Every structure is written in C-alpha cells, then in structure tokens.
Amino acid sequence: MSERNTEFFPQELQDQLNDHFYFLKQDVYGNDRIFFENAGGSLRLKAAVDAQAKYSAFPDCPERNHDVALDIRNVIAQGTEDIRLFLNAKDGAIASSLTASKIMFEIITAVAASKSGGNIVTTAIEHPSSFDACQFASEQYDHELRVAAADPASGSIPLLNILELIDEKTVLVSVILTSNITGAMHDIKEYAKAIKEKNPDTVIVVDAVQGAPHGVIDVDDWKIDALNIAPYKMFGNRGVGYAYLSDRIASLPHHRLLATDTDNWNVGSPTPAHFAGFTEIIQYICHIGSYYTESTDRRTLIVEGMKRIHLQEQAILHRFLHGSADAMGIKEMPAVTIHFEEANGINQDLILALTFENMSCAEAVQKYGEHNILVYARESSSHYSKRILEAVELKEIVRVSPIHCHSKEDVDAFLKTTQEILLAANVHS
Numbered sequence: 001m002s003e004r005n006t007e008f009f010p011q012e013l014q015d016q017l018n019d020h021f022y023f024l025k026q027d028v029y030g031n032d033r034i035f036f037e038n039a040g041g042s043l044r045l046k047a048a049v050d051a052q053a054k055y056s057a058f059p060d061c062p063e064r065n066h067d068v069a070l071d072i073r074n075v076i077a078q079g080t081e082d083i084r085l086f087l088n089a090k091d092g093a094i095a096s097s098l099t100a101s102k103i104m105f106e107i108i109t110a111v112a113a114s115k116s117g118g119n120i121v122t123t124a125i126e127h128p129s130s131f132d133a134c135q136f137a138s139e140q141y142d143h144e145l146r147v148a149a150a151d152p153a154s155g156s157i158p159l160l161n162i163l164e165l166i167d168e169k170t171v172l173v174s175v176i177l178t179s180n181i182t183g184a185m186h187d188i189k190e191y192a193k194a195i196k197e198k199n200p201d202t203v204i205v206v207d208a209v210q211g212a213p214h215g216v217i218d219v220d221d222w223k224i225d226a227l228n229i230a231p232y233k234m235f236g237n238r239g240v241g242y243a244y245l246s247d248r249i250a251s252l253p254h255h256r257l258l259a260t261d262t263d264n265w266n267v268g269s270p271t272p273a274h275f276a277g278f279t280e281i282i283q284y285i286c287h288i289g290s291y292y293t294e295s296t297d298r299r300t301l302i303v304e305g306m307k308r309i310h311l312q313e314q315a316i317l318h319r320f321l322h323g324s325a326d327a328m329g330i331k332e333m334p335a336v337t338i339h340f341e342e343a344n345g346i347n348q349d350l351i352l353a354l355t356f357e358n359m360s361c362a363e364a365v366q367k368y369g370e371h372n373i374l375v376y377a378r379e380s381s382s383h384y385s386k387r388i389l390e391a392v393e394l395k396e397i398v399r400v401s402p403i404h405c406h407s408k409e410d411v412d413a414f415l416k417t418t419q420e421i422l423l424a425a426n427v428h429s
C-alpha cells in the first residue's frame, strides 16, 4: 500500500486560498468557528456566490438575440464546457436538474425502463438518491434488485461483492465513488473494467457527489455511462445538480421537451447563474493547478489542481491521525475509535468516522460545538444513514469532514479540543 502524503500546501498558496472562501474562520454571526461539516455542503467560494448573485440579477432571457442575451448564452456555454472538462466528458450529454438526487432518479429510471425482467445491482452504502432510485425502478420495470454487501472494516464495497451479483441479465450497476459516511473511495476505473468483463452491455452509473471535491474525475478513462455531481458539495452553490451521460444512454427515452434534441436532458430553460458559479469553481481549481504547472490547458490545470487538493487532504488526514509536536493524534487517544481509515489506507477520503468511549455521538457533537468546531453525527435514526450504518455494523458515528483549505492549526485545534472533551468527560485520553 502506498504511503499517505504528509506535505501541506506551501504557506503562500494556503494564504491565497483562504481568501477565496466565505466563512472559513467565522460563522454568519461573526463567531469563531471551524467548519468540519463539508460533506453536508462545503465552504463556498466567494467568486461562485458572487457570480450566482450577479447573473441572478439579470432579467434577460438567454434565448433572445440582443447583446446581454448573447453574453448570458456564452456563460451557459462556458459553464457547460467547464463541466465537461471537470469530468473529462468527451462524448455524450451533460444534464442539469434541481438536485443531484433528482438527476440520479431520472437516469436510473430511464435505463431501467429500456428493458424489463432483468436485474439491477446496487450497493449497501449508496446514498438514498441512487439506492432508492434503483429500488423504485426495479419495482416499476420488473427487475430484481441486488444489493452488494459492504466490508464493515473498510466501509467500502469489495469489487467481488459486486461481481458475484452480475450476470447476463444485469441492466445496470450503480456504485458510489466515495462514501459520504465512511469516506471509503472506490477505484471506479478498475471496477468498471471488471464489471464490463462480466457483462459488456450493462450500464454503469456512478454517484460522485462526495468524491468530486476531493480528487480527479475522468469518465472517459473510467469508461462509465453516467456520473452525477452537486456544486454545493464542491465549493459552489445549492440549487443544481449536473450529470454526464454517455452516447449509449443519452438518447434513451426520458423527460424532455419533445422539440429538442433526443439527447437533451435539460427540461426547460437553463439558469445562467448556476453555470457562472460552476465556472468560478473551475477557475479556482485551475488557480491551484497553475501554482504547480506552467500549462495553460484547462483540463491539465484541473487535473493538477485536483491532484494537489487530494495530496493536501491526505496531509491533513495524516496530521489528524498522528498529530504533531503540538498536538496528540487521534490514534494515540485510546478513548476514541477511528473507523475505516486503517483498512482503507490511502483510499480513505478526508472523512473521519469517530466513536467515543462512554459518550454518545450527539453528546460529542454538542461538545465540539461548544468549542466552536462544527461536526455532525450520522445516526441510524436518520433515513439518510440507517441502511449504510447497518451495512457497516455501526449505530452511529461522528463525521468530521474538513476540506483542503483547512490548515495545520485547524487540525491541531480539533485535536486539542478532543483531548479537552475527553478530560472533562473523565474519559482517559
């Protein structure tokens, strides 16, 4: 297993990046706060929010021919091009919808409707947006639903658990890129290759909502049929989800204004502000890339930027686990258990799933809050978490989800706070 990177961004870059975000150090009331809840919706780029506001103010309809309308059309075209570049989508269609969930339902339903009497394979750790879509579509179109089991140690789905469910009647396989609860990352290229070897006709659909802000996406290289993302999880705004659909599935019958192209998945008029916001996300990623490469090619800059984000997040994770001269790492605190990470190694996203001795997760979240650190408890009482937690044999976890713009100081503050909480609760650290 490769070693995890421990090198942080150079301080100069870190300082530059900090200026790009709203509410990095304080909440909306002006109180100091460390926002380690990025898996629930990430810190927002100022430029993405400002672009959204700017274009939302324009009354002009893009489907006219006057100057402003043409400008707005360019914004939509650039945004669409940027989505393609981010995903490396060289063919097929780009779809947009109000949420990433909605678009996932649309895609899975369209694929399921194209056949009947087959089976649909999903996994036990899928987000409900893809899992429920698979269940709904199986019932509607007479397919058997097959669910691949998780490995409780890693919180991932071993490839073999998926492969054993696939046969010649498998219509669709849905697999998550990165779990938003366990932080386990799947090597989609390897998974897709093995799935296609077993059934070359099956459609592969990937939920990349959690994975997108943390690493490179390459649908062309991975050879998959559909993949969705949500800008508000990747430094941008709420209100839209995007997806790639391969040529093979883009023209399947689906909800569409019938006068438009058969591979058009945008029902109704697009929102220029959303596309403007997405372009700002890409500008930001390219800015990180350009710190490390001279290239001016936008995809090259995106790849470099996302690779550097991934490396920075690995360094942050390493410091959480092992601490530093300034703060004791979580692994040294016997009253805290960190799940999944050890089994995943470098395939662990920057999500810490923690449980505490003699302290419920809700209590721990409350205590972190009192120390101005926002984290979140994933509990079986939530329909978003129940099935997934059961699949990994846990009842609850505290989810700690920072992003790349967090610093060594933020990590150390968390570690020191954890020790204080344990001490106050009389749990030995």
Ligand SMILES: Cc1ncc(COP(=O)(O)O)c(C=O)c1O
Pocket (backbone or CB within 6 Å): 039, 040, 099, 100, 101, 102, 127, 129, 176, 178, 179, 180, 207, 208, 209, 210, 230, 241
């Ligand atoms: C992994 C994953 N997939 C899909 C979604 C669905 O996103 P939305 O609720 O914005 O539709 C989420 C949201 O939390 C998620 O974490």
